[in-house]
Amino acid sequence: MIRRGLLSFFMFAVAFTSIIAFNNVPVIASGAKETSGDKEAVHSASNEIVVKFKADVNVPYKDGVEREVKAKKDNDLNGILSEYSDLKINRLFKIMDSETKNVDKAKAIFQNYYTITVPEGADSEKLLKKLNNSKLVEEAYSKPIVIEEPSLSSNSTPVLPSNDPNNIYQSYLNAASQGINAPYAWQYEGGDGKGISYVDVERGWALGHEDLTAHSIPLLTGSQIVATSADHGTAVLGVISAVDNTIGNIGLASKAQPMVSSWWRTGEYGNIAEALIVAADALDAGDVILIEIQTTYPGASGYVPIEVYSAEFDAIRYAINHGITVVAAAGNGTVNLDTFQDSSGKYILNRTSPDFKDSGAIMVGAASDTVPHTRMYFSNYGNRIDAYGWGTGVHTLAAASPSATTGYQTSFNGTSSATPIVTAAAIALQGIVKAEYGVTYSPSQLREILRDPVLNTPSSSPSTDKIGYLPNLKNIIDNLPVPVVDTTAPSQPANLISPSKTTTSISLSWDASTDNVGVAHYEILRDSVLVGTSLTTSYTDTGLSAGQAYVYTVKAVDAANNKSLPSSLTISTNSSNIVTVYYKQGYSTPYIHYRPAGGTWTTAPGVAMPASEVPGYNKYTINVGSATGLEAVFNNGSGTWDNNGGSNYFFPVGTSTFIAGTITSGVPVNNTVTVYYKRGFSTPYIHYRPAGGTWTSVPGVAMPTSEFAGYNKYTVSIGSATSLEAVFNNGSGTWDNNGGGNYFFNIGTSTFDSGTITAGTP
Ligand SMILES: [Ca+2]
């Protein structure tokens, strides 16, 4: 951060009568080093590591000393260098090299300092630990990111509350201890919510209300429901977003962008978790979700917060893991949440119990509108609750129906009125730090700030009220914590396997990664190209080619876009299964009507089977994909069927031969007959048929000359026939048909000499 010019800083100080002291609470990211006594700067981890070698190590002072370090034969360092092959050890001080030491001995100490960039996906904490283990290393630490003392910018879009006439009734915006001191935040860029979006999750709003309509508030999902719910939602929006104009009220964070997400679904009861997921998907890290819902629960003495149900709990965690702050009403059930038990008897809302399940939401209780603020009789309470707002006397908008355009009320109440007050404080703080640092608080850091007893306003009796603290924006801003930037990548996804696959798809699953904040999603790459992301620990890739190998890589990603080391798996799709059927006629033009086993039948009569290379057989080849066989029947194409008496025929993967209802594996028997013909006709033709089969067309086939002088030769495939019936002619009408008896040649080779047939070659 660059400090503003002196002149403007002076004017800034005058304008606000006193110089604001930014005694920042140092917030240290894991792996960072704190410089003791430094009140000006705050440090958080970068992706660079500073390594100070011991003085006697004596590595030349230049960039890229990996080879020289390797030569020292230190197990720890050589282990690191072989694990990260592209890791470079460079000088920390580019103004020096090995020569400098000769010239200026006082600078020798600096030549022990080198720097390493943390490789992408590497765990910087583990790397630091390994470096510090090395006998050659005096010290290794994350290079700090230095953030200068902030001088908040004054608001470029000043908030003008005095001409919103109801402003005078909105005492909850006043300074502590009465209110949250919203006007203090409005002085600063972002303190009016500018740059931040939020979603109100409930089921009714008058979005065209005169003091809201300028926001053009979108309904993200679900439907509106009439009357009372519209009044409720409109009142909630009014607390945060009543437009800064000259009518009605002024919202506590009036420059934030509101959106609404309804859990109500026409024709069914509703789906709160779905409304939450849609809300989260519409927002970015740093934005806020407001849950205005309470629920009944078997055995509970009153209404309880919605996160007691698993789907809603998971939906809240989903938002939190994406860096979205969730502020939820604790509920108006007068329930001590410390003693609430879920249906398994677990104390899931009690922070001190091992059963505690932390959704990550900021939970809000309700207190009186007078100082000291006392817990309202209806408010739930317990150590789960982080913050409170006014649970009565909240002046805000009202609506008689979703189409109402006017309406105001003087005493909106419940944890319903308390929650938007705390939400507005969260939005204002995110707006300020976003404007100041370009980053926002993580949901957990923001919650810690808002539940901090030092920064905020206690209730009348914190130990018995048990509703947390009323945000005090002035106190927080005067001590503005620096947003911690998460630089720790999630752990590598373990046990990447493929539990199932087909010829066109591969399913993957892996063990969940862990992260210091939370895993937002997983990236799935196929052959190094991103093909999808998954919110769960599984993914199915589709549209693949059969029998092909693919390399899959899965990385865990957190809300700050830190990526884990990848896990990889090489896996092939299933080969396509091929069924080939040889069909012995049978039907002279056979059709095959079929389906891959368990699949869909062809349209009758199926497909005509073309003639095969084997005489007397037709043949058809079918890709059955991942099916393990083929179910088929045959017909003649005109209504005559062979369906195996209603049982159909089953062909395994591979080649089968079908002969009159019997299926045998493999191609059909294909006998051959070779005839040597002693001329005779100078250009002899052979006219033939496999015994019992079909004759060639007259005059048959000219017989080529053979390797034996004076002989012609011809080889005929006869399929499963056992002999060849033939006659000879000269191609022009002179025939030798054995006096009408024809000639018969056995399988194998025969020699024909003037009507006499002998086995073998001439
Ligand atoms: Ca105004």
Ligand SMILES: [Ca+2]
């Ligand atoms: Ca207004």
Ligand SMILES: [Ca+2]
């Ligand atoms: Ca992280």
